[in-house]
Amino acid sequence: MIFTTLIFLIFWFSVPECLGNSLPNGGNSSFYNPILPGFHPDPSCIFVKEWDNTFFCASSSFNAFPGIPIHASKDLQNWKLIGNVLNRPEQLPELAVSNGSTSGIWAPSIRYHDGIFYLVTTFVQDKRAADDASRWDNIIFQAKNPFEPSSWSNAIHFNFTGYDTSPYWDEDETAYVVGSHAYHVSAGIHLNTVNLETGDLGSDWIDIWNGTGGLAPEGPHIYKKDGYYYLMIAEGGTGLNHMVTIARSKNIYGPYGSNPANPIVTNANTSAYFQTVGHADLFQDASSNWWGVALSTRSGPDYLTYPMGRETVLAPVTWETGKWPIWSNVSGQMSGWPLPPTDTGIGGSGPFITAPDDLDFAPGTEIPAHLLYWRFPVGDSYTVSSPGHPNTLRLKPSKLNLTAYDGNYGGPGGQTFIGRRQTDSLFSYSVNMDFLPQVEEEEAGISVFLTQNHHIDLGVVMLPSPNATMTSNLIPYFRFRAISSIPVPDPIVAPVPSNWTNRVLTMEIKAFNLTHYSFSAGPADAQSQMQTIAYAPGALVSWGFTGTLLGIYATSNGGNGTTDAYFSSWKYTGQGQIRN
């Protein structure tokens, strides 16, 4: 039944990942959005001729670690994770004590200048008051070679009571930084000169534009073209009213005149499936054609089910001399400028964004660059092929579960969890689990994880048996439970079938249909016996700033358990993108 339903869905919704590049309309191309599906919000992209005509895109990572993924492409279609800017705890130790589901790394800006890659971003403690300067930690990372994670520097801090900071170099080599002042305090885009090597600021922050009156003017970038400084920002908040607006001035400090055609791109007040279009960046390809990237949410205007959160979309932009840039509207299928020729010759360690996972954690291998923890991994909680357990990933249980104390703070010991981004509307994710719990409330399993306050879990947990005997009063149960900001299904607690205990189990999550996940389990060596234990709506994990991760966890749920869980045969397969 499950099988036939999926076949049906694949038939209807699966489309090829890459259309042929060229269509007969004057050499223009056709392509699909999103270009970076899944949790890849607040994109910033550049084209670097000096690095073999490569495009580089950065996106926000909030509390996830490694953080600030960099994807590279030579053809704007095949995007490869080449590494993560934030890949060592010493680069930004504060991430360990990040407090809040919307805290962590917000909105990076990537730029290349004089042989150096700069990544300017903000580490936000979102539970602190907006006018509390300690809420906003603005930082600069630099690298000479972004394909080499160790090339990225430690954070260089600079003082700005705001976020979404972005660097700009004028023709006279003066370096500026532009950012969004904490809007609860005093709305506006502020500009300063900065020493990007030290974080020293040149003068006071100057308010240069307040936008067109929309909520939260933010995400600013400056471009110079035809004698004008163009200041492009986002307004409306990162929900259904999100939009991109632009102003220009002959002087970098203003006054800035607003484009009469603002907003230049938005899907607000439309019925489009791609909503919340905003937070954009612009760049030119080798043929001097302009392109824009923005974030968008595949939710439709009802905005209820969008577990992958804010994703990165691409649009052609027409920008004639002396005129304002004109964006194409964002949708699932686009046409516009010719794409660069297909070229997948890209270095770096991570996978292409559309690649499936088939991980066996072989001895001597490392955890791949696209797997994520929630904040830093603690101690030896994650070990590839530990002694006596080849081809497994060993998880040591954290005392606290995925929610922890208050759903905001990690707590000492963190949460033992490792996952990957959900990157397809329809997918199948499975992993084999060898876990023999001994102590009450010891638990290991699989999760759809959005934040500590939004996750859906299926685990095996040791609980008292109603049929307690003198020798054994604890037995393993399957336990399904969810936590969200909307009502959740009742937990399901069911004994693991007696002939499944002491065996390796396959644990599986699927996008069961357009609105629901299914959670299944069965013996790894008898998969025909797989049973679906629960269904859960994707709406439970459609919230806030992040996007869903699919992964595994181990916890003692506050108890004394220390039993390790061994995971193997980690598989993820995309089964179709919904684009309209």
Ligand SMILES: *[C@@H]1O[C@H](CO)[C@@H](O)[C@H](O)[C@H]1NC(C)=O
């Ligand atoms: C995290 O933020 C919440 C909400 O403001 C607060 O109650 C809690 O004490 C904070 N936790 C830590 C460890 O700072």
Ligand SMILES: *[C@@H]1O[C@H](CO)[C@@H](O)[C@H](O)[C@H]1NC(C)=O
């Ligand atoms: C940061 O700047 C604010 C004003 O913009 C100032 O009040 C504060 O003292 C500065 N903090 C540091 C550490 O320089």
Ligand SMILES: *[C@@H]1O[C@H](CO)[C@@H](O)[C@H](O)[C@H]1NC(C)=O
């Ligand atoms: C932005 O608005 C503030 C008041 O909210 C005002 O003081 C400031 O002058 C405005 N800035 C610009 C550049 O118009």
Ligand SMILES: *[C@@H]1O[C@H](CO)[C@@H](O)[C@H](O)[C@H]1NC(C)=O
């Ligand atoms: C969408 O419609 C609302 C209500 O009419 C309006 O306030 C808002 O400005 C519109 N947004 C855009 C981007 O057009």
Ligand SMILES: *[C@@H]1O[C@H](CO)[C@@H](O)[C@H](O)[C@H]1NC(C)=O
């Ligand atoms: C984008 O769509 C809007 C209607 O939602 C339309 O008015 C506008 O002309 C379109 N823009 C382009 C460049 O096609």
Ligand SMILES: *[C@@H]1O[C@H](CO)[C@@H](O)[C@H](O)[C@H]1NC(C)=O
């Ligand atoms: C090709 O795409 C560009 C960018 O969207 C557009 O301005 C132009 O009109 C298109 N040309 C044709 C022939 O469709």
Ligand SMILES: *[C@@H]1O[C@H](CO)[C@@H](O)[C@H](O)[C@H]1NC(C)=O
């Ligand atoms: C996790 O632990 C907290 C605190 O011990 C508890 O309140 C919560 O019910 C547990 N469950 C989940 C699903 O997080």
Ligand SMILES: *[C@@H]1O[C@H](CO)[C@@H](O)[C@H](O)[C@H]1NC(C)=O
């Ligand atoms: C407890 O025993 C009853 C009666 O034998 C049986 O129906 C039930 O399945 C048992 N429960 C468990 C959790 O083993």
Ligand SMILES: *[C@@H]1O[C@H](CO)[C@@H](O)[C@H](O)[C@H]1NC(C)=O
């Ligand atoms: C487990 O027991 C069920 C019936 O309770 C049976 O159908 C199944 O074949 C058994 N599985 C194995 C692997 O022995």
Ligand SMILES: *[C@@H]1O[C@H](CO)[C@@H](O)[C@H](O)[C@H]1NC(C)=O
């Ligand atoms: C998806 O499946 C769930 C569980 O069977 C069901 O409740 C829901 O209505 C289905 N949604 C759609 C769009 O078919």
Ligand SMILES: *[C@@H]1O[C@H](CO)[C@@H](O)[C@H](O)[C@H]1NC(C)=O
């Ligand atoms: C953990 O162990 C301590 C010491 O043996 C004991 O007092 C406590 O009750 C145990 N906690 C749980 C939740 O079992």
